[in-house]
Amino acid sequence: MPLHITLIEQLKNAGHRMTTTRREIIILLSECTAPITAMELLAQLKKRHRAVNKTTVYRELDFLQAQQLIHVVQFGEGHKHFELAETEHHHHLRCIKCERVEDVHVDNELRLAERQIRKKSRFKIMNHSLEFFGLCVQCQ
Amino acid sequence: MPLHITLIEQLKNAGHRMTTTRREIIILLSECTAPITAMELLAQLKKRHRAVNKTTVYRELDFLQAQQLIHVVQFGEGHKHFELAETEHHHHLRCIKCERVEDVHVDNELRLAERQIRKKSRFKIMNHSLEFFGLCVQCQ
DNA sequence: TTGACAAACGCAACTCAGTTGCATTATAGT
DNA sequence: ACTATAATGCAACTGAGTTGCGTTTGTCAA
Numbered sequence: 001m002p003l004h005i006t007l008i009e010q011l012k013n014a015g016h017r018m019t020t021t022r023r024e025i026i027i028l029l030s031e032c033t034a035p036i037t038a039m040e041l042l043a044q045l046k047k048r049h050r051a052v053n054k055t056t057v058y059r060e061l062d063f064l065q066a067q068q069l070i071h072v073v074q075f076g077e078g079h080k081h082f083e084l085a086e087t088e089h090h091h092h093l094r095c096i097k098c099e100r101v102e103d104v105h106v107d108n109e110l111r112l113a114e115r116q117i118r119k120k121s122r123f124k125i126m127n128h129s130l131e132f133f134g135l136c137v138q139c140q
Numbered sequence: 141m142p143l144h145i146t147l148i149e150q151l152k153n154a155g156h157r158m159t160t161t162r163r164e165i166i167i168l169l170s171e172c173t174a175p176i177t178a179m180e181l182l183a184q185l186k187k188r189h190r191a192v193n194k195t196t197v198y199r200e201l202d203f204l205q206a207q208q209l210i211h212v213v214q215f216g217e218g219h220k221h222f223e224l225a226e227t228e229h230h231h232h233l234r235c236i237k238c239e240r241v242e243d244v245h246v247d248n249e250l251r252l253a254e255r256q257i258r259k260k261s262r263f264k265i266m267n268h269s270l271e272f273f274g275l276c277v278q279c280q
Numbered sequence: 281t282t283g284a285c286a287a288a289c290g291c292a293a294c295t296c297a298g299t300t301g302c303a304t305t306a307t308a309g310t
Numbered sequence: 311a312c313t314a315t316a317a318t319g320c321a322a323c324t325g326a327g328t329t330g331c332g333t334t335t336g337t338c339a340a
Contacts, residue, residue, distance in 0.1 A: 192289085
């Protein structure tokens with residue numbers, strides 16, 4: 001079962017309306033190989049001849065975030081990037097030259113770090129954001 | 141020797157002008173206990189009766205970044221935060237309730253992660269950004 | 281100390297991402 | 311098909327960050 005079908009069913013079952021735009025945005029997000037900004041999403045929709053208003057895109061992203069179906073990734077340059085939360089938790093390698101983003105998993109190492117932090121500072125960690133910047137194989 | 145004095149001397153020796161505003165901004169940054177945004181910096185300057193133009197603040201931050209005296213920290217909410225680069229490399233714990241930021245050191249654990257990434261993906265890591273979000277002792 | 285040059289500055293006008301209020305449209309259940 | 315309301319479009323707005331240009335100011339050499 002493709003991921004976007006599951007998500008669409010999930011929303012319907014939770015009693016939410018499934019509009020053409022919402023469906024299209026979910027499909028688009030499920031096809032993304034890297035986190036995408038609101039404006040990039042808007043451009044993609046236009047490309048597919050579904051010219052929606054930017055307000056709608058922002059509101060839809062808010063909605064999907066509230067439903068915990070997507071989450072925010074923040075890179076150094078400033079704009080929020082969104083990706084489906086359904087995908088396994090991971091981190092990103094961002095090439096500073098070609099801007100390409102790869103996924104990477106280093107949670108075992110991080111868990112160690114989190115345990116230390118909890119012990120040392122009594123800070124209760126709920127979430128974290130880890131991004132690496134450097135050069136990908138092609139750009140080195 | 142206070143940090144800001146060192147930085148001011150360093151800039152002078154490199155042949156850069158030391159204007160009243162530049163000096164004030166460096167001092168202000170050196171007094172910060174947490175990364176600060178451009179607009180916060182602007183507000184602080186106004187408080188000290190040095191009402192500079194926002195353009196100047198942005199240009200000065202660009203300058204200090206080019207001199208590698210400050211670097212950017214990005215939290216989830218969108219705006220760039222700046223802090224002196226002179227301070228030892230570290231990461232941040234950000235309380236999602238009171239917004240307070242604490243510093244934390246977990247580089248040993250991260251080095252392990254970086255080595256693994258280099259081995260697995262041949263990605264050359266130049267830098268990273270790691271922020272933890274959660275509840276500080278007071279807010280739990 | 282003064283004068284000259286370039287760096288730094290202020291100002292106004294701009295760009296662009298993101299937001300808000302309100303009127304209109306479309307979805308889902310009856 | 312009808313209705314209630316969620317979702318949408320539109321226009322106007324906000325606020326961070328940028329740009330061009332004319333003015334001011336720090337530095338250095340005379």
